Amino acid sequence: MPAKIVEHAPAKVNLALHVTGRRDDGYHLLDTLVVFTEVGDTVSVAAAEQDSFTIQGPFAGLLDDEADNLVLRARDLLRSTHGDLPPVAITLEKNLPVASGIGGGSSDAAATLRALMRLWGIELSADALAAAALRLGADLPMCLYARTLVARGIGEEIEPVEGIPPLHMMLANPGVAVPTPAIFRALASRENPPLPRLAGAKALFDWLAATRNDLQAPAIALAPEIGDVLSALSASGAALARMSGSGATCFGLFNSPADAEAAASAIAARYPAWYVTATRTIERARADAT
Secondary structure, three states: OOOOOOOEEEEEEEEEEEEEOOOOOEEEEEEEEEEEEEEEEEEEEEEEEOOEEEEEOOOHOOOOEEEEEEEHHHHHHHHHHHHHOOOOEEEEOOOOOOOOOOOOOHHHHHHHHHHHHHOOOOOOOOOHHHHHHHHHHHOHHHHHHHHOEEEEEEEOEEEEOOOOOOEEEEEEEOOOOOHHHHHHHHHOOOOOOOOOOOHHHHHHHHHHHOOOOOOHHHHHHHHHHHHHHHHHHHOOOOOEEEEEEOOOOOOOOOOOHHHHHHHHHHHHHHOOOOOOEEEEEEEOOOOEEE
């Protein structure tokens, strides 16, 4: 058994998000193109004499280590399905804003599942693991795959997308709380067309121009600061500026790393209270063992 396993919990960015319906149980049906980025949280797990959970990092103060934390729920999910498993020390480095539309908690839980399966020698197919993890949240299946994909249904229908090169982007969050249930209640329409067919990577920007995030308008109505972020991104030269998920994090796509970094520096200087970072998309999440 390795002494320690480290898993990257990358930020999840919804490049496009269409709300296509609602089930009888109240869950909304989505059609979304998702990418994952170099920036993210980090989950470390190691064998221990007793369970422990430590949260550190710039956004650690916004979380607590109580049992309803998704990281601990992920640990307990494996125990509920695989019997008596040994104690483990888990450390979460929280680098991403909390409840910000970029899958932080779900990505943390997914990284925890991946790390603990390696530590404990548990073998499950990707599909079986995703089905089990769905009880932790609709974003869990896509965060488990942690690669470019289209997710449909409530998030459990995953279709990997090949051939899209790394995208250079900037993430910006104004530090406001956006209640997801209120955003869905404020939707003008819950029966919208699905995403158009993606013809290929070369036409990605044209394809994105024909898509949208259906949650963006109601989110701006509830938190006008999101509109300020989008305006700042557009003014900084982003080829596309859009909100991710239910917000409040927004992203801008740029033609080069230098352009993204220059825009991030300028916006961070003008809005020092915002979370701002330049990054790029990844092929899949990193993993390490020591």
